[in-house]
Amino acid sequence: MKYSRSPIKKLSALVSILCISNPVFAWTVNVNSSVPVQTMVVPQLSSINGQLGTVNSQLGNIQVTLNNIGSAINQQGDRQASLIDQAFKKQQQFEIAQKKQDRQKAIIDKYKIPDDICAQSVSGGMRSANNAAYSGIASLGAASSNSNVRSAYLAPAKSTDVDTGNTASVHSAYCSETDMVAYGGTNFCQTKSDMPNGDISLSSVLQGAGQPNKQPEFTFTEKQVDAALLYAKNTAGRSAGRAPAKGEVKSASGRVYLGLLKQYQAYIDAAQQPQLELIAASKPNPQTIDPINxxxxxxxxxxxxxxxxxxTGKGKEGMSLREFEQFEVGRRYSNIAYQADLASKTETELLKEQIMVSNLTNWLLLENKKQLEKQNILNGQILAILAYGQYKDLLDSKVNQLNQAVSAK
Incomplete structure (x- = not known):
């Protein structure tokens, strides 16, 4: 509110007027009262006091308003401070939760089981599959349903002539196109076989008997196992003499003959062992089913x-140990999908995969070591045979000389 003149200024002006007004007059003065004061000063003072009261009232209202404004400002400040405090606490809680999640994720990445842990089950099942395969070597012949195979491995040793005659008869089941041209229509080659030369071909042991140029197979069917066993018999299990009868072994010469036969069979057993192990490792192996699934x-x-x-490897009896190993190695090296897996792995998962590959390499090196040990044994036996052939006649001649010297005395 604006005022034309303040009360104090009015009073000052009035006093000035009273002091300098001309001319100066004299009035009768009543010592108990003053007409000028009563009529002029007092009303002005009353007006001034009223105006001062109004001003004080207005100042009081202004003070109240200012107090209200101050309170409002303080309240607004408190609200702002509260909002800032709440925002800070929420940000702090968010950061704590974020750090907790980061720590949890780091721990999970470090210790979690990767999505392809199932792939490692192949490695986990390798040992049991290995044991199951090689424990069946001795029973390969007995497990066959083929009478020719059972006879070749279970019957007593035949004479050389009988043994080779049996080989010719058995080959009729593996007649090739060349055989058909040579003696087709005879008892030794009635029809062309779907496994030509299966009993005399090395591929029967290495990749399964079958038609020429077929894809290699590492899990054999029962017929392929039979063909491989017959090949092993023809190449490393030929008979060098028949088994003696019970009456024959009672004589001194019979005992000598039996001893020689057993020594020969010991070499034959060693000669057949590598092929039989490979055949056993090519048979369907139930121990591979669960890891593969x-x-x-x-x-x-x-x-x-x-x-x-x-x-055959996809059959209900499972894949062979050979195909099991082939699968474990090949699914990393020659598998495009595996390369895509590597691109999505974390650093920790890649490190684990590197360890798995290193372990696989160690396993294969161990298998190579075992093969070298067997090879050393076979090499030693070959050396023994060569030494026997070289020194046998020399020792016999010296024995004859010793006998003659003793007789001369």
């Missing part, structure tokens, strides 16, 4: 399995 839960493993595993 677990591994196939990983898409990249399923992709490689569908594309590479043989029909």
């Amino acid at each position: 677990e591994a196939l839960k990983v898409p990249s493993m399923r992709h490689y399995y569908d594309r590479t595993v043989s029909a």
Whole structure:
């Protein structure tokens, strides 16, 4: 509110007027009262006091307003401070939660079981599959349903003539196109076989008997196992003489003959062992079923399995140990889907995979060491045979000389 003149200024002006007004007059003065004061000063003072009261009232209102404004400002400041405090606390809680999640994620990445842990089940099942395969070597012949195979491995040793005659008869089941041209229509080659030369071909042991130029197979069917066993018999299990009868072994010469036969059979057993181990490792192995089923839960493993595993290996009896090992190595090296898996792995998972590959390499090196040990044994036996052939006649001649010297005395 604006005023034309303040009360104090009015009073000053009035006093000035009273002091300098001309002319100066004199009035009768009543000592108990003053008419000028009563009529002029007092009303002005009353007006001034009223105006001062109004001003004080207005100042009081202004003070109240200022107090209210101050309170409002303080309240607004408190609200702002509260909002800032709440925002800070929320940010702090968010950062704490974020750090907690980061720590949890780091721990999970470090210790979690990777999505393709199922792929590692192949490695976990390798030992049991290995034991199951090689424990059946001694019973390969007995496990066959083929009478020719059972006879070749279970019957007493035949004479050389009988043994070779049996070989000719057995070959009729493996007649090739060349055989058909040479003696087709005879008892030794009635029809062309779907496994030509299966009993005399090295591929029967290495990749399974079958038609020429077929894809290699590492899990053999029962017929392929029989063909491989017959090949092993023809190459490393030929008979050098028949088994003596009970009456014959009672004589001194019979005992000598039996001893020689057993020594020969010891060499034959060693000669057959590598082939029999390979055949045993090519038979369907039930110990591979569970690890493979677990591994196939990983898409990249399923992709490689569908594309590479043989029909027999996909059968209900499981794949062979050889194909099991082939699968474990090949699914890393020659599997495009596995390469895609590597691109999505974390650093920790890649480190684990590197360790798994290193362990696989160690396993294969151990198997190579075992093969070298067997090879050393076979080499020693070959050396023994060569030494026997070289020194046998020399020792016999010296024995004759010793006998003659004793007789001369």
